[in-house]
Structures are given as structure tokens and as C-alpha cells.
Amino acid sequence: MSMLRLLKNRRIQSLLLALGVVVASFWWWRTRPSPALQSYNQGKSLELVKMTGEALDAYKEAIRLDARFAPPYRAMAELATANGETAASIGWWKAFLERDPKAEHALCRLAQAEALNGLEKPAMKDAERELIQDPTCSRAHLALGILYARKSEATPAIEHLSVASKAYPDDPQIQLVYGKVLTLSGNYAQAEPTLKHIIEKDKRHAAPYLWLGYLFARRSTLPEDQKQAETFLRQALRLQPELPDANYELGRLLLLQQRAKEAAPLLQKAVLRKRHNVAALYSLAQAYTTLGQKESALQTQKAFRRESDFAARERVLLKSYVVNPNDIEIQLQLGLLELERGEPQAALIFLRSASLASPKDARISTALQKAEQLMKQQDPAPSKTP
Amino acid sequence: MISLQIATTLNPRPKLSSFFVLILLAAFLMATGCKQSIPSPKPVTPVSSLTPTSPIPGIFRDVTSEAGIRFQLSNGATGNFYYAESTPGGCAFLDYNRDGLPDVFLVQAGSLVQSQGQPPRPHCALYRNDGGGHFTDVTHEARLDFDQGYAQGVAIGDFNNDGFSDIFITGLNGCFLLQNDGAGHFLNVTAKAGVGETGQNRYATSAAFGDYDGDGFLDLVILHYTKWTVATDKVCFNAKNKKSYCSPEVYEPVIPTLYHNNGDGTFTDVTHSAGLDKIKGRGLGVTWIDYNQDGKEDLYIANDLMPNNLYKNLGNGRFEEVGLVSGVAYGADGKTLAGMGIAVGDYTNEGWESLIVTNFSGQPNSVYKATASGLFEDNTYASGIGSVSLPYLAFGVSFLDFDRDGWRDLVVGDGHIDPNVAESSPNVTYEQPKLLFRNTGDGKFVSMKDELGDMAHPRVTRGLAVGDYDNDGRLDVLANNVNESVELFHNESHDTNHWIELKLEGVKTNRDGAGSLVWITAGGKRYFAECRLGSSYASSSDSRLFFGLGTTTKVDSLEIRWLDGTRQKFTSPLNVDGGYRLREGGQPQADPSFHSVAINKTDHKKMDHKN
Numbered sequence: 001m002s003m004l005r006l007l008k009n010r011r012i013q014s015l016l017l018a019l020g021v022v023v024a025s026f027w028w029w030r031t032r033p034s035p036a037l038q039s040y041n042q043g044k045s046l047e048l049v050k051m052t053g054e055a056l057d058a059y060k061e062a063i064r065l066d067a068r069f070a071p072p073y074r075a076m077a078e079l080a081t082a083n084g085e086t087a088a089s090i091g092w093w094k095a096f097l098e099r100d101p102k103a104e105h106a107l108c109r110l111a112q113a114e115a116l117n118g119l120e121k122p123a124m125k126d127a128e129r130e131l132i133q134d135p136t137c138s139r140a141h142l143a144l145g146i147l148y149a150r151k152s153e154a155t156p157a158i159e160h161l162s163v164a165s166k167a168y169p170d171d172p173q174i175q176l177v178y179g180k181v182l183t184l185s186g187n188y189a190q191a192e193p194t195l196k197h198i199i200e201k202d203k204r205h206a207a208p209y210l211w212l213g214y215l216f217a218r219r220s221t222l223p224e225d226q227k228q229a230e231t232f233l234r235q236a237l238r239l240q241p242e243l244p245d246a247n248y249e250l251g252r253l254l255l256l257q258q259r260a261k262e263a264a265p266l267l268q269k270a271v272l273r274k275r276h277n278v279a280a281l282y283s284l285a286q287a288y289t290t291l292g293q294k295e296s297a298l299q300t301q302k303a304f305r306r307e308s309d310f311a312a313r314e315r316v317l318l319k320s321y322v323v324n325p326n327d328i329e330i331q332l333q334l335g336l337l338e339l340e341r342g343e344p345q346a347a348l349i350f351l352r353s354a355s356l357a358s359p360k361d362a363r364i365s366t367a368l369q370k371a372e373q374l375m376k377q378q379d380p381a382p383s384k385t386p
Numbered sequence: 387m388i389s390l391q392i393a394t395t396l397n398p399r400p401k402l403s404s405f406f407v408l409i410l411l412a413a414f415l416m417a418t419g420c421k422q423s424i425p426s427p428k429p430v431t432p433v434s435s436l437t438p439t440s441p442i443p444g445i446f447r448d449v450t451s452e453a454g455i456r457f458q459l460s461n462g463a464t465g466n467f468y469y470a471e472s473t474p475g476g477c478a479f480l481d482y483n484r485d486g487l488p489d490v491f492l493v494q495a496g497s498l499v500q501s502q503g504q505p506p507r508p509h510c511a512l513y514r515n516d517g518g519g520h521f522t523d524v525t526h527e528a529r530l531d532f533d534q535g536y537a538q539g540v541a542i543g544d545f546n547n548d549g550f551s552d553i554f555i556t557g558l559n560g561c562f563l564l565q566n567d568g569a570g571h572f573l574n575v576t577a578k579a580g581v582g583e584t585g586q587n588r589y590a591t592s593a594a595f596g597d598y599d600g601d602g603f604l605d606l607v608i609l610h611y612t613k614w615t616v617a618t619d620k621v622c623f624n625a626k627n628k629k630s631y632c633s634p635e636v637y638e639p640v641i642p643t644l645y646h647n648n649g650d651g652t653f654t655d656v657t658h659s660a661g662l663d664k665i666k667g668r669g670l671g672v673t674w675i676d677y678n679q680d681g682k683e684d685l686y687i688a689n690d691l692m693p694n695n696l697y698k699n700l701g702n703g704r705f706e707e708v709g710l711v712s713g714v715a716y717g718a719d720g721k722t723l724a725g726m727g728i729a730v731g732d733y734t735n736e737g738w739e740s741l742i743v744t745n746f747s748g749q750p751n752s753v754y755k756a757t758a759s760g761l762f763e764d765n766t767y768a769s770g771i772g773s774v775s776l777p778y779l780a781f782g783v784s785f786l787d788f789d790r791d792g793w794r795d796l797v798v799g800d801g802h803i804d805p806n807v808a809e810s811s812p813n814v815t816y817e818q819p820k821l822l823f824r825n826t827g828d829g830k831f832v833s834m835k836d837e838l839g840d841m842a843h844p845r846v847t848r849g850l851a852v853g854d855y856d857n858d859g860r861l862d863v864l865a866n867n868v869n870e871s872v873e874l875f876h877n878e879s880h881d882t883n884h885w886i887e888l889k890l891e892g893v894k895t896n897r898d899g900a901g902s903l904v905w906i907t908a909g910g911k912r913y914f915a916e917c918r919l920g921s922s923y924a925s926s927s928d929s930r931l932f933f934g935l936g937t938t939t940k941v942d943s944l945e946i947r948w949l950d951g952t953r954q955k956f957t958s959p960l961n962v963d964g965g966y967r968l969r970e971g972g973q974p975q976a977d978p979s980f981h982s983v984a985i986n987k988t989d990h991k992k993m994d995h996k997n
Contacts, residue, residue: 151625152748155812186773221768221830252719256768282720286713289761301710304720308693312722316635 036066043075052079070099074106081109086116107133108140115143123147138167142174149177154185165194172198176207183215191215209236210246217253229253244273248280255283260290276341278307310341328354328361335367344374444839445788445822446863446875453521455490457511457872459848462497462536465629468619470498470558472631472803473591473611473670476539476782476924477866479853480551482528482566486965486979487515488853488928490864491553492872493537498558499616509534510555512572519856519876529571535560539849539924543595543604545579545647547897554581556590556608556924559615565651581606581645581653589614589640594920596674596683597896598660598699600949603647604896604919607685609669612637625810631803634690634724639666642687661704667692670781671728673921675739676901677712678760681951683901686714688725688743711761714741714754718764723749727850727923731785731794732756732914734829737905739916742771744780744798744923747807747814751775751783751798755829771796771823774833778818779803781923782850786861790883790934792911793825799865799923801846817844820865839878845870853928857980859885859963861932866925884935887965889977890917894950895970901949904931908962909938935962944974 006012043058056079062072077092093110097103107130114123124147130140145161148154158181165178175198182191192215198208213233216225233250236243251266264287270280281304288297314337320330331354338347351368358364441447461471475493482489489512496507512528513521525531530553537557545552550566561583564572576582583590589611595604614637622632641663645653657663662685671688678684682699689695693715697705709715717723724746732739738756745751750772754762766772775798782799789795800818807814820841823831835842841863849866856862860877867873886906890899899917906913913933920926935941941960947953948970956974960966965977 153625153811186776218767218773221770256718256764279719279721282716285710289711289713297711305710308716308720308722312635312692319633319635 034066034069036062036069036072038062039065040069040072040075043072047075047079052083055079068099070096070103073099074103077109077113081113086113089113090117090119102133105130105134105137105139108137108143111143112139115147120147120150136163138164141167145181146177149181154181157181158185158187169197170201172202172205176211179208180211183211186218188215188219204239206236206240206243206246209233209239210243210249213246213253214249217249226253226257242269242273244270244277244280247273248277248283251280251287252283255287255290258290260287263287264291276307276310278304278311281307310337313337326357328358328364331357332361332364332367335364335371339367339371339374342374344371344378347371348375442838442840442842444837444842445834445877445879446839446841447878448840448843448873449519449876450871450874453519453874454523455513455521455872455874456523457492457494457513458870459492459494459866459868459872460497460508461495461868462499463869464499466619467622467629467631468498468616469612469614469632469637470536470538470589470616471495473924474536474538474848474868475866476556476592476849476922476926477851477864477872478540478542478553478849478926479851479855479864479928480542480553480926482512482551482553483514483570484550485515485517486977487517487857488855489513489515490521490855490874491540491542491926492866493540493555493849493924494534495536495538495557498536507533507535510537510540515855517856524570527570529573530564532574534562538590539592540926541593541595541606541920542926542929543606543900543919544897545595545604545606546651547603547892549891549897551898554593554595554606556583556593558589560584560588561590561593561608575651578651579653580655581608583608583643591670592672592920592924594672594674594918594926595898596685596900596919597647597949598644598674598683598685599646599703600682600895600901601647601649602892602894602896602950603649604898604900605647606645606653607672607674608643608645609667609672609687610640610642611670611690612668613640624804624806626806628806628809630806634668637668639668639689639692641666642669642672656703659703661706662697665695665707667695670726671743671921671923673728673730674901674918675730675741676903676916677739677756679738679903681947681949683949686728686730686741688728689722690724690726691722693722694725694743713762713764714743717745717749717752718766723752725752726779726781727783727799728921729783729785729796730916730918730921733785733794733796733825735793735911735913737912737914739914740765742783742785742796744783745775747777747779747802747811749776751780765829768829770830770832774823775821777814778821779814780821781848782865782925784850784852784863784922784927786852786863787825787885787932787934788822788861788877789824789879789881790859790885790936791825791827791881792883792913792934792936792938793827794934795825796823796831797821797841797850797852797863798823799845799847799850801844801848801868815844817846819844820847820850820863839875840873841875843873845873848923849925850922851925851927854887854930854932855928857887857965859887859980861928884938884962886933886935886941886960886962887977887980888931888933888944888974889929889965889967890931890946891967891969892948893970894952895948898929899948899970900929903947905945906933906941907943908933908935908941911936911938930965938962944968 039058039062043055046055059072059075073096077089080089090113107126111123111127127140127143141160142164145157148157161178168174179191179194195208195212209232213229216229236246247266248270251263254263267284285300317334331350335347335351348371354364463471474495478491479488492511494508494510511525514524535557537555539556541554550568552566553564555562563576563579563581565575590608591611593608620632624630644657644660644662646656667689669687674683682701684699685697687695696709696714698708725743727744729742730739740756741754743752750766753765753769755765778800779802780798780800785794787794798821802816805816822834846868847865851864862877863875865873892899900919902917915931943957945955965980966974967977968974
């Protein structure tokens, strides 16, 4: 009774009305689409109609409106990845993960980007973290498979690539990586169907023929396997005549079968296409020796020694570089080595990095100048005259 | 292209608090994780507590215990992963007391860093073969129980031509030449001989005696691994970020030393004048081989992650490096491999000795098949050895015709350097079984993994030597293993094939007959071998020449070309299944230390001796 009396009180009625308005306003405020979300949604719509530039602006606006709102960061990361700017995507993925640490498959995307940019340690760590969250994440398995393969750790590489391969049975690139790792680690029985599966889907793909040739050439010394290897390698060359590795593989195979005369032109081609190909130079020198072409053999041996020496020095420096990527001395040595090798483009990568860290170092500046000059000589600007 | 570079303002990086978290994390790892990642040193098992592992039926039976050999090579590892811990040590068969029974010498390393109050470093050991399959430790009475430093390898040779085998021990910052006095003692003549290698950064691994200038006295080549001392040791980590042994590439390579024997108990360093100072290497395996059969001993060196070297002896005291030209410097694809040990033998019975080089795991053992042109063909995979050997890190290696069928088989001693390797490479183990390959006679080998017998026990083998210690006509195997008992394997092959063994004795040429070439003809087949004193890894095998003869019951002819070019040919038949001593200029004499053989007396007179 007393409650009814109270409700009849005009002052109480006004108070309740005001409270209702406040609650309703709060509810409306809480559930209204935020400006950041609106911008984000706008960006998504623009992306759908391929207006990428405009979508990018919308995402940036969403971030400006609410720096804690996670989705536009993911969108930016996806855009960067799709655009091939994987280095930029790393920052976006990290920013997204800081805002939404449990987001699905973001860690593996970050890992992929890191792996593509040579950041192997963090890539491996992030991919492994992803697998803790979701052991079935095939992208993480793919990233780890590739990373282990790069480190020549065949067993874990195969374990991870096998999962990725099952998840993407019709992706020729993933199947090829898997087939290649299986072949290189001597798992020929598994490699053969994997590589053949790619050919079943696309008979014009040269690479699986090359790896099948590689596989049969090494699987056994039985004449039928050797013959099969030759057939696959010749098919790879029919599809892609300049494929340097196929030229080398077939040349090597024929040389081992005492067919030096047939091997020599293939090995010459392999060397022409990849002048630092130590293996091809070595086999070519052997072919010349067998053919009694002493002068050519001597010259090729000389070239081989030079390249082999470069490769050994590079290997040692790169080992140090992996441990100390910011060491200017190592960067300079690598730059100088690449210059000596006649690879100014590769030299520039190391020298520019060293120059940024130590702009006043005369040795670095001189080397950098030389590399830039060589680049110009190798790749002169197109003539303006018609 | 649309720029997607992230604005720094929109990319909140770890700030100070995160930085502190990182510092704390690093400190925590340093205090706990890192310490745990370094394995505690494997205690050296007291010799008295060594127990034999359960026997595995097969061709080779471990008879170490019943032979009375109680020895364990210690590399002194303390968890610091000092680089030199990965390379000891060699072993040898030698007949130091000339009783016709091969004795055993075992290299010991011990503690790398000796500090005050530590027990004395263990020394190498000499075991006398008493016959009947029993050995006695005679290290003390032979006066070999002194500190030999951190020893690595051994070379055997009669450097003063007195008929008694002398011992050369290689090691870190010091080597020892021990002269056999013929009365069961060894005298340390290192200083007088001038072969002590006591300079800084002298990390001597393998050494081998050979007479490169044919003056009748054995010269000595010593390999050095890298420029390394405990003080300059670097810290490296494996794929799992655990402390491990560094790659040799982080240390500077060095040149070998060649000592010329002056014939008066002294040696002269001729490395420079011989032209061996031009190419640096990381030498681990060495052997003398007359690869082109021109009567001059050439030199072959296996280098770790550098091209192997074949030094052609030019005959004027100088050598020319022809490794690349000859096809024995690199792997089949032109890659530098991690060469460790060397085996030499004519496995195809074509009259030329081929080379096998053991390599790191992930690399095949290289098979360089010799051809008459002086060039070698890479038969690594074609021989069937390549793919089988891939998971193994091999050091000691030797040819041996274990079933005496006339085709030289191969034994390989394996064992990784990184105790934690299985964590980063799950298909590779630290301790590994030995490999035995049977030669099928068509240039190919098959792995005998199911018939290894006790050789199947996984070990970390370094030195490996082959010899017929009980003169039963079956070649036995000796293996020196890191931090585990040495292994003496008795060959218990059930074949009924025939055989012959030859002990050469030079008169004008060096007493050991090193560098002499021997051809025998039996059953329409011709067999060839060169007499050499060292190969494998840091080891020396029984210097007697062993020929398996299959079902052939007599040797039709025997021909020898001594190192000075003198040839002797014996066309009267020799009985099989026994040993002969052949003194330069003399007739083959049945070796009384072999039980069954007696030279056919009627045939003896018919022997044609041609000088």
C-alpha cells in the first residue's frame, strides 16, 4: 500500500522518469555502432569492391578514432600481406595481437610473415605458440615445416609439412615443398606419390618432374631407375628448357653414366644460368677432364675453386651474421665478399644496413659507393632516345 | 604501391615495464634454464666397474673383457664443450716385441685443463698380446706411464730401422716419439728427434710414417686440426640453443708438418721446402698412398669442412696438390665435406687403390674409386655406401676382407660429437653402431646391419684399427670409444674361405716395407695391396698385408716392388691359410706365429727370385 502511495507522488514519478531516460540513453550509447566500428565496416565494404586505397584510409580512420579497437589492425595486416608487404605486416600483426591476444590464427600469420622476412627465431616461437592454442592450425604447421626445412632438420620439417599437406591437398606449392623435403631427406617412397600428385593436377608444372628426376637418380643404381630419372628430367626441361637445376641434374646423371659428351652442354647451360652454381662447375670440370679437354677443364676448375671459396667464406660469415645480425664488421665483410663475387645487389643489402648503423665509417661508404656504381654499370638506365 | 608502413604512434612497442620483464626473464633464464641446458659432465666410469654389455650374435664378438683389456678413453668433458674434446683418440695394432702377435696401443686424453690438486692425467696404454687371446697391460714396464698431455692419435713405424716398432703420439701442444729399445721399453726421444710440436696452437690429430724420398728411413707427417687453445675456445649452441661444440669453421685452419728423417735419430722440418705450407687445412685423417704407382709415396689428407688434399710426390722433395684435378677433394656435387678418417684399398681388384673418406652426419661417406688414369671416380652412391652412411658421423674406417672371399669389405666407426644431438636431430644419435659393408664384387657394398654382432652396440667411436690379433686368418677390429670401454672384436665369420698374410721386411728400403706394392695371383685372379703404416682416424692397423682368396687353395705367384723400385717375383706356388715373412731380397718364409701354415718345401726350391 505504502508503495502505491509513493508512486502516486509526483516528485517520485519525475525522478523515475529521469532515471529511465538515463538508463535508456546508456543502453543506446553502449549498443550504438561506434564511429571506429563504422569506419572499419566501411573499410571492409570498400575492400569487397576492390577499392583498396580507400579501404586503407577507412581502417586508418578507425584506428585514429579508437586505438584500442583491434579489428582494423588485423585488416591492415591482411592488406599488407595481400600486397606483398610482409615486413610491414609484422608490425600490424603484432599490434593486433596486443589488442586481441587470443584471436584465432593471428600468431601463425605473424609467424609466416616473420619467416618470410628471415626472422626465423621469432617465427618459430610464434608458430609454436599458435600450436599450443590450436594444435590443428595448418598454417602454423606449414610455417614450422618450412622453418625446420631451412634449418635442415628433416624430421620435424616432415612432421609439420605432412599436416599442412593434408590440409591443402590441392595447393601445388605446399605439395611441392613437402615433396622436396621428403626427397632431400631420402624419404623417396613418400615423396614419389606426393610429387606425382602435383603432376596429376597440372602436367605443365616443371618442378615436380625435376624432383622426381632427382629422386630416381638417387634412389638406386638400378638401370630402370636411372632411365626413369632421365625421362623425368628431360620432361622438366621440355616444359622449362632453362630450368638451371634440371640442366644440372640431367648433366650430373649423364656424367655418372660415363656420358660426358652429352652431359657437358647441359652443365654448361646450368653454369650459364647460375654462375655461382658450385656443383655444376664441379661436374662440368669433371666432364671436360673425362673428354680430355684440358684447357677447359683447367679454366672450369679455377672458376670452381673461386666459387667454392666464396661459398665457404659466405657460409662462415652468415653463421656469425645469424648470431649477431647487427654486427657492422660482419655486415661489411659480407658486403665486401658479395662485391668481390660480382654481386653488387646482394652487397648493397649488407652495406646499406651497415651504413645506417655507422654512417661515418669510411670503409663502409667506399664499399657502398662501389656497389652502387657497379649496380649502375650492370643495369644502366634505359635510353631516352627512341 | 600502397604504403602500409605502420605509424610508430599506432604501434605501442614494449615500453620500460616490458623491458624490465625481459631483463627479469633473461636473468631467470641465465640463473636456471641456461645452467640446466649444459649437461653435467659424464663421469668417467672406473675401469674396475666396466661391465660387458649383453652379447649380440653376429660376425664380430666383443672379447675385450675376456682378453684382459680394461681401458676407457676419457675426453675429460666437463660441460664446457671445449672444442678439442670431440677428437680423441686413436688406437693401434703393433708387434712391439716381435713375437708375431699383434699387441694393442690405446690413446688416452684425460683432463683438458689440469689444475692443482687434481689427480694426475691418465696416460696411453700398451697391452702385450700373450697369445691364446689374452693381453697384459705392460704400460708401466714399457715405461709409457708418464703424462703424455691431452693425446689425440698414434702412428706406428720403425723410424730407426732396428726391427722394433716405435710409437708416435700426437696431442694438443705436444707430441711424443717413443723409441722401442727392443727390450720391452720405450724411450722418449722426442726432444732429440725434434718432432715435439710444442709450439702454440699445435693441435695435432693424425700422423703417419712413410718414406717419401725413398732414402730408406721413415719420414713423418703430422696433421693439425685448427688454431685452437682453451683460452681461444668459442662458445657455440646447437639448434635447440644448447651449448655445443663449435663448427670447425669458426677456427683458423693450419698447415701440416712434414718431418724428414735424417737417419741419425733426428728429423728436419721440411714442410716449406716440400711445398706443404701453401694450403691450410683442418686435417683429421692422413695416409701415404702411391696412387699413381710411380714408386713415390704420395700423401692424402682428409680435412674437416675444407677440400681434401692429394699431394702428388714430384720426386724432388716437393709435392703438388692435385686433389681437385684427381677428383678426391670434394663431394660428388662439389661440396666441401667434413672429412675425418681415410680407408685405402683396391676394393674392385682392378689393381688400383681407392679411397674412402668418412664424414659428418648428414653427409655420405665418400667413395673415390681409383682408375688407371690416376683419376678417381666418385662412387659414393653408386657403391651403395652413400645413402646408408648418411645418418652417421664417422671417424675411424678401414677395409677388411672379413669373409676372405677376395673382395675387400669395409668397417666404419661412428659416434656423434654433440651429446644432445638427438634433441635437435631426432633421427641422429650421439652413440651410434658401427657400420659393416660387405663387398658384393661388382663395385657395390651391402650393409651387414643384421650381422654386426657386438659391433651393433652404439658407441662414440673415434680410432679404429684392423688386425689379426690371434693369427687365425680372420681380421679383427679394435675401436677406441669416448668415455666408454675400448672394444676388441673377434671375427667369427663362419666362412671356409682361404687366405694369406704377408709381413714385409725392408733391407735397403725402410724396414717396415712401407710404400712397397704387392701383387699376388691366385685362382686366375690378381690381387693388389700397398704396404702402409697408418690410415683410418688417428690410428694404425696391423701392417701385415692380408689377402682373402675365396675358395682358391694356392697362391700361384707373388710379386713385390719395393720402394726403391727393386722387383721380386715368386712363381712357385705358396700354400694358403698362413702367414709369410718376406725379407727384401730373400725368399718368403712361413711365419711360425701362424699355427697352420707350412710352406710347401718341394715348391720352395723352385721359387724364382728375380731382382
